């Protein structure tokens with residue numbers, strides 16, 4: 351290999367190097383992470399507050415891709431022509447001017463197209479996304495395809511629907527950036543129902559080196575830290591969802607980024623939700639006080655005996671001090687039988703009929719409603735930690751609740767969720783079962799599993 355080919359290969363594999371060595375820029379910490387993420391992932395979505403450097407980052411991507419991938423195509427879209435030409439294109443131009451002559455001379459920049467000179471198969475085009483003209487992302491093919499969606503919250507969903515085939519082409523890279531202005535749509539779903547397919551990042555203005563302190567102060571004094579405007583423009587969080595969402599995303603996500611004091615003496619509790627139908631999963635959650643200890647494990651298609659074997663293995667695999675003092679199992683279906691079998695094996699299993707009445711009967715319809723509410727209060731304490739468990743985050747932030755005419759609170763049932771096209775929240779259900787020894791149960795001296803027999807007779811819903 352010649353030196354030039356070797357250098358090009360290095361730059362091809364290292365966008366950070368390209369930005370630092372060729373553009374002579376110093377990426378901010380989040381920009382560096384995002385550059386590495388786009389190299390290593392196909393789909394990246396970045397939501398942020400204002401002015402953190404998204405447009406600069408996308409401009410770097412365009413230049414890096416154009417100059418180190420051949421042949422290549424880039425389709426850039428935004429909801430307004432202003433955003434594309436006055437904002438993004440002028441930022442690309444700003445960085446283009448910083449290129450060394452040898453690189454600069456390879457590109458030709460026009461108002462809506464950047465071309466690689468002498469190569470008709472390599473170019474970058476900008477197209478406005480409009481509801482009435484939704485083909486912005488459609489019709490592109492290249493072995494090195496990059497899609498960039500600027501201010502993605504504002505791009506109409508139909509553009510993504512029409513472009514879905516192109517976006518999901520094997521190997522095509524897709525980058526969405528934006529201020530998260532609305533709590534629905536494709537960009538929103540990339541952080542929710544499609545989160546397993548996207549590499550997600552959130553950048554608050556506090557992390558942006560180019561955001562002025564004055565902007566932060568103004569936003570704070572004008573709108574207050576609890577306002578949606580502050581959330582969206584400064585924190586880079588979606589506006590708080592409609593009132594019927596049990597757990598807003600920001601509350602749950604922030605628990606993944608927090609450290610809590612370890613409390614080795616706090617007892618561990620497990621929650622086990624057992625599959626009811628063929629498509630459902632059995633899920634096991636392990637919580638010690640303020641911390642969910644590991645991502646929730648799931649199993650499909652297991653019968654009672656197989657599940658008993660799995661739970662026994664899980665139990666024996668943990669150190670004595672980390673063993674649960676209680677394993678709460680939803681009594682529905684084979685749950686009660688499973689609890690009996692685990693008890694025979696001398697495990698602290700307790701079957702709980704979550705569909706029966708709550709301990710606080712005047713407030714909740716059923717125990718399940720109460721458990722979900724306890725989970726909400728747990729997160730609201732803002733002193734809890736969960737691992738980056740996307741399945742749990744997705745399910746628990748998708749659950750809705752309402753107040754009945756009796757004034758009681760009711761959490762949406764599994765069947766209602768399924769009717770809404772949501773997956774059965776098996777993982778979330780196992781998680782909330784870990785709260786079964788709180789509330790009225792706690793007052794029933796529920797702290798030791800050998801008091802189960804007493805509870806069995808005193809509490810109707812412990813079967």
Ligand SMILES: Nc1ncnc2c1ncn2[C@@H]1O[C@H](COP(=O)(O)OP(=O)(O)OP(=O)(O)O)[C@@H](O)[C@H]1O
Pocket residue numbers: 375376377378381398399400401402403404405406407441529560
């Ligand atoms: N690492 C960097 N080095 C030098 N300048 C930077 C860097 N990152 C961002 N900038 C500059 O900071 C300014 C704000 O960045 P940019 O416009 O990219 O932010 P943004 O997140 O797109 O803002 P908005 O939310 O308004 O769209 C721009 O002038 C940009 O060139």
Ligand SMILES: [Mg+2]
Pocket residue numbers: 404405406437
């Ligand atoms: Mg911008």
